[in-house]
Amino acid sequence: MSSKIKPIKSVSLVEQVEQRILEFLKENRFKSGDSLPGEIELAENLGVSRNIVRESLSRLRMLGVVESKKRKGMFIAEPDILSGIERIMDPDLLGEEAMQHIFELRLVLEVGMSELLFIRKKDSDIVKLQEIVDREANDPLCKTDLQTRLAYEIEFHSYLYKMSGNGTLNRFQSMLLPVFHFMMQQESKAAAEPKRGSISHNDLVETLRNGTAYEFRENMRNHLTPHFSKLS
Amino acid sequence: MSSKIKPIKSVSLVEQVEQRILEFLKENRFKSGDSLPGEIELAENLGVSRNIVRESLSRLRMLGVVESKKRKGMFIAEPDILSGIERIMDPDLLGEEAMQHIFELRLVLEVGMSELLFIRKKDSDIVKLQEIVDREANDPLCKTDLQTRLAYEIEFHSYLYKMSGNGTLNRFQSMLLPVFHFMMQQESKAAAEPKRGSISHNDLVETLRNGTAYEFRENMRNHLTPHFSKLS
DNA sequence: TTAATTTTATATGTAGGACATATTTTAATA
DNA sequence: TATTAAAATATGTCCTACATATAAAATTAA
Structure with missing residues (x-):
């Protein structure tokens, strides 16, 4: 009332x-x-x-x-729908709730993006992704340093947005990065640690190469499980 | 050069x-x-x-x-990441490319949103959705009038965003509506016409009630096929 | 003394004038 | 005719003054 x-x-x-x-x-x-x-x-x-x-x-x-x-x-001029957001997308300015919303938004985007990736993927993209994954696998620092792991995590996922062929989506993700970075460090280290039996970056590349959008979507959902399981 | x-x-x-x-x-x-x-x-x-x-x-x-x-x-104050977008999200102001990006963004969101829906759905939500679907099914205008079909389409999908429990996502969709509406009318009527064998709103509600996030995701993807198939 | 009232001080909100600056248009010159 | 110089004009910046709302202080009443 x-x-x-x-x-x-x-x-x-x-x-x-x-x-x-x-x-x-x-x-x-x-x-x-x-x-x-x-x-x-x-x-x-x-x-x-x-x-x-x-x-x-x-x-x-x-x-x-x-x-x-x-x-x-x-x-x-043609307005840029992101120019407003760009200025304030900063963990030091945003509130806790907004940060949470944005973090969830990223999860939603990555799972939902699958179809776009399969419509627009090029062979050169797969090569590039494989290169990132290989570099990650051979980097000894990856085992010990959280920052290094985070850097590869970001590089890999950022390239997926690029592949989407949707410039707005891509820019949006790039300005999401600071928030993403912040939230990842808030979460326990477990989040960035690859778990036994879960989908790795390598698996995702393989699915992108020989699989279907359908499979990729579920694999990505699986890959992001540590984050989803924190939601309520 | x-x-x-x-x-x-x-x-x-x-x-x-x-x-x-x-x-x-x-x-x-x-x-x-x-x-x-x-x-x-x-x-x-x-x-x-x-x-x-x-x-x-x-x-x-x-x-x-x-x-x-x-x-x-x-x-x-706590900045509102959407207040900038809100002012210019208008088909009369945005360029063709931006409109396309935004339309794709909506498709991505709806497919990716599945997990949030299953985390946060309440019984009352299902009831509400069922009510919308029933009303749609019993509306004779639905057969003949494109505008009526569009209205139900929007009402149904809007409620899903509301269910996501993510206020930012929900507001974002509400300001996406004008663009969505515009793009739907650009597309051939076929888009809004339910096709034989495709997933209906009723199917989606049923999946939400007794299915899994996994199933819902694929059903939603299926439901949106007419739009996805227009992409390139 | 305490409570209600009036006054005052202050930071934002609005107005209008003046000049700087850059660039197009026009005029003047070689 | 081509080149150069001058004028015109719209935005960019600065300044001053006043309006307005309201928190804080001062005054008055109970």
Whole structure:
């Protein structure tokens, strides 16, 4: 029975203007490359100071929605959906819950990615992965040093994202790395230690070479078991 | 042999200040709730005008890194990794490639999500899903109207994200909806038409009730076949 | 003394003007 | 005609002033 008090929406002018400009762009079907009205014109039409407009545009510029050149003015660009995330994806900034969500997200992505890998894998990719696995197997440090193991773990899985052929997915994973790294060190060392009977990187490469997307998916799920078993 | 001329990075002051402030927060291990130096103090220490500082802070405010109250000043908040994306996740703003990436991302998520569903499903969830499926089956409009079919499709899959227990994942899907909706209408109607022999929503619910995460994963993959088969 | 009220101080929010800077356009010159 | 110089213009940066909300201090009432 939460009888909430009405949250008075005292949205700042900047936020309102930001929304209005975005609406304006959507409604008028602005295409990439089109030029926007100048700051002063926007300010006048909106009835606010140029400062407010500039703050709003600064935000949109950060998101990649617009770009600006000195005398030319401002024009539409294709927004980068990850540019916002990129700035704050840092264990020192994120809360515990967000970190957990992101860690789970990575598990979900790697299991679900299988189909893309099989659609887009190239022979050269298999060669590259095998090279990583071989290097890992022959590195004596791997037995003793957790950091080394982690480095190989990351290198291997990062390449899988690259193989997915989905640039957004790939970039997303690369900015997930700090969080991933942090969470792995939080978990007990067991996580990075290959367990008897579980799926190794080598097994995954073999499945990628001669197996099916179906098999790979289950093998990856198996490979990630130590992480999944920590969830609740 | 593209002999590019070095692109002199004339990063705007705002961008530089934004980075410096973020670094400052990370290095000094600012915790959620801590208060920041005031705008004028920041401006003086950084050697820039208050305007520049305000634009930078406006960006950080948008990302949820900081919040500000009138006389209290500014303080750290837990950033919302999705707030940036939320604003620009719109078919009218995104480019074709980004849309494709996002659509694929959804497929990946739904297949990979299986494990989370089985870890966190509750009896009430199954009941709710069954209710959706029954309603869909008894709706005569479903046979003829594409929009109706799409609505049920979205309602069903949206609830799965909700079940995942991962708030970030859930919010992400909800802002994916416009893109999803758009892409589905681009695809031929066949996509939304249940094919003979393929996995239906009802089958998925049944698997969720009495099956395993393993089975559900493959059934979901099967259910999404029409979309996967369009990839290359 | 304590509680309620008013006042004051302060940091953010908004406005508007001024000049710097880069670059396109135009004009002037060789 | 080609080259060079000047002007025009939109963004980038700085400055000052004032509005506004509110925490903190001071005042008054009980």
